[in-house]
Amino acid sequence: MLSYFTKYFLGDVNMNFYQLLQLGPQQLKQQILEEKDLHRRNYLRFILFFRSFLIVCFALIFVIGATLLFGKGNSSVAVGFFCLLLQSRFVNYGYNIFSSIFNMFLISVIVAFDSLLAPKANPFLGFVLNFGFLLFIIFVTCDNPKMGNVAVYVDTYLFSTFLPPQNIREVHLRFIEVAIGFVICSIIFIVHHANQNKDVKFRDVLKHFSLKNKVTQWQLRLAFGISLVLFIGQFCKLPRYFWLGISALSILSIYEPESKKIRHVNINNRVLERIFGIVIGSLLFGVIYTIFPAKFNILIGPLGGLFVGFSATYRWSTVFNCLGALMMATSLYGANASIILRIFNNILGCIVTVIFMLVIKKLVAFYQKGHTNSKV
Template sequence: MTFYQELQLNQSGSKSLIKNSSDRRQKLRHTAIYIFKVFLTLAFCMTFVIAFSALFGQENSIVGVVFLLFVMVFRFADFGIHTSHSILCLLIIFAVLAFAPRLTNMAGPFLSLMINFGCILLMMILGCHNVLMSNHSTILLGYLLLQGYDVSGGPYRQRLAALALGALVTCLVFYHTHRKASYKRGLKDLFLEFHPDSTRTRWQLVIALGISTILFIADLIHLPRSMWAGIAAMSVMLPFKDDMKYRVKARIPGNIIGSLLFILLYFFLPPQLYAYIGILGGIGVGFSAAYGWQSVFNTFGALSIAVGLFGLPGAVILRIINNIFGALYGLIFHKLFHKSAETLLLRNGKTGT
C-alpha cells in the first residue's frame, strides 16, 4: 500500500493495518503515517474553517464545517442513483439547508415541528436510500448545526452565499468522483420505493418523526442547546437494532466522561490555553475508531463554544442533559414506532386492506 493510499484510510482501517503489520519496521511506518494523517487533517480543517470565516464572517464558521463535511463525505459516498440525478438531490438538500433552519427559528413550536418533519423526511428520501452509506449522519448533522447556530440579517445573506458556494463545490467534487458510476435507479425511483412495508422507509420515517418531535419537545420546555438532543437522537436511531443499543450505551457515558475531563482541563490549564481544548478534542477524535471515544472527544469542542454562552457549570449540565435526553428518547421512540408499525401492518393484513 502506497503512502497516499494509507492517507485515504479511516481510523479503523489505519488501526487494522498497524495491528496486522508483520514486522516492527512496518508497524512503525504505518503508525507514523497514521499520526501524520491525523495532524494533517486537523491542520487542513482548521485552516479551511478560519479562511472560510474570514470570507463569510465569524458567525458563519459553522457553514465552513458543514461545507467541509459534505465535500469529504460525498467524495466517497453516493446516493445509489444516476449521477446527474444525485447532483439534483444535492442541490435540493443544500436548498433545504439554506432556508429551513432559518424558518424553524422564526416560527413557533407547531409550525417548526411541521417544517422539521417535512424537510428531514425529504432529505432522508433523497440522500439516504442506501442505508449502508450512513449519509444521514452528514446531512442531518449539517441541518441541526445550521439550526443551532442561527443568524439573521446581513450574516444570513452571507450564509446563503456560503451555502451556494458549498453546493457548487460539493456537486463538482461529486461529479468528478462518481461520473463513471452506473445505476439503474433514478430520482423518481426514490419516491416509488418509499412504502410502509419497506424497512428502509420505516427507518426514514422514524428518523424524521423522532428528530422533529424531540426538537418540538425541547422548544416547548425551552431547553437551551436543543440541537445537542437532536444530534444525539439522530446518532442512535440507526436502521439496525444491535448498532442502536451499542450507540446508546456508548454515547451517554462518553459524554459524561468527556464533560468530566473537560472540567479537569478547564481547572488545571491556564486561561490562555482554553482555546486549545477544542483542538485537543479534534486530535482525540482523529485517533478514535470506537464510537464511545469519539463521543468523549467530541464533547471538548462542543463545550469549548458553550462555556462562553452558559458558563462552565451551565454548559456541562446542558451537554449531559441534552445527550441523555436525546439518546434515551431516540431509543424509546424507535421501539415504540416499530411496535406500532408492526401492529398496524398485522391488522391491515388480517382485514385484507
C-alpha cells in the first residue's frame, strides 16, 4: 500500500530529487506539460510545490530572524542578502575567486553606507551617487547579461539604500548585518565557484569596458536609466520612489546581443506585462487585505512569495510580488494609499523609462548616421 502511494504521488523515486529542486518554476512547468505519465506529472507537481514552500519557509526564517536581531529598519537588507545568498550559489562573476570576493566586499560597503548618503543628498548629487554605484555594481557582477543576476544585485542596492535605518542604533546594527551577510555569501561563493575562471583576472574584464562594446552600452543604459527615474522620484518628493527604479530595472535589463538596435518590441511587451501585473496585483492585494481578518494579514506577504514560486512568467511574478511589497508599505501609508502609490509609481517609472529608451534610440541612430556619412 505504501509503495503504491509513493509511486502514485511521487512517481519515480529513484530519480534525483535534489536536482529537480534546483530547477526554476518555468522549467518544472515545461516538464509537467511535456510529461505524459500521470505518476510522473504528480511527482513534478509535488516538486514545484515543495520547492516554493521551502523557499518561502527559508525566507521567513532568514528575514524574521534578521529583523529580530538587527531591527525592523534593517529588514530590507535581510531581504536583499537573502536573494544574494540564493544567487551566490548558482552564478559567479566570470573571473577568479579572489577578485570576486574583493568586489563583493566593495558592494557590501556600498550597501552599508549608501543609505546614509543618496536618500539624504539633493536630487542632483543623488543622481551622481546612484549612477556611480549602480554602474560599478552592474559592471563587476554582470559581465555576462545572459546569466540574469543583474536584477538581484540592483534590487539589493535599491532596497538597502532607499529603505534606510531609522535611528543610530539601527545604523550600527546595519553595518553588523551587512558584514555577516557578506561573510555568508562569500563562503557560499567560495564553496561553489572557487575552481572556476581561475585564469581570468578582473583586469581582463576591465579591458572589455568600451563604448563600442554592446555589453558596456547595456550596462551604461541600465545604470543611467535607473538613476534618472530615481532622480525624478526624489526631485518630485514621491514616497516609495525606489519603486520607479525597480520598474526601470525590469525594462532596461532586457539584453539582445545580436541586434544593433534596441529591443523595441520586447520592451513594449515587458512594459505592458509590468503594468498589467502591477494593477492586477495591487487590486488583488486590496481584495485579500479586505477579506482577511486583520490578525491574518501578516500572512499575505508569505502567500505572495508562495505563488511567485509557482509563476513561470514575468507577468504573474509581478502580480504576486505586489502582495509582499504592499504589505510592507501598508504599515507606513495604509492599504489604500499604498495601492494607489504602487500603481502610480510603477506606471510613471514605465513611462519615463520608455521615453528614455526612445531618446537613446534616436541618439544612437543619429550618431550612426553621422558616423557613416563621415566615412563617405
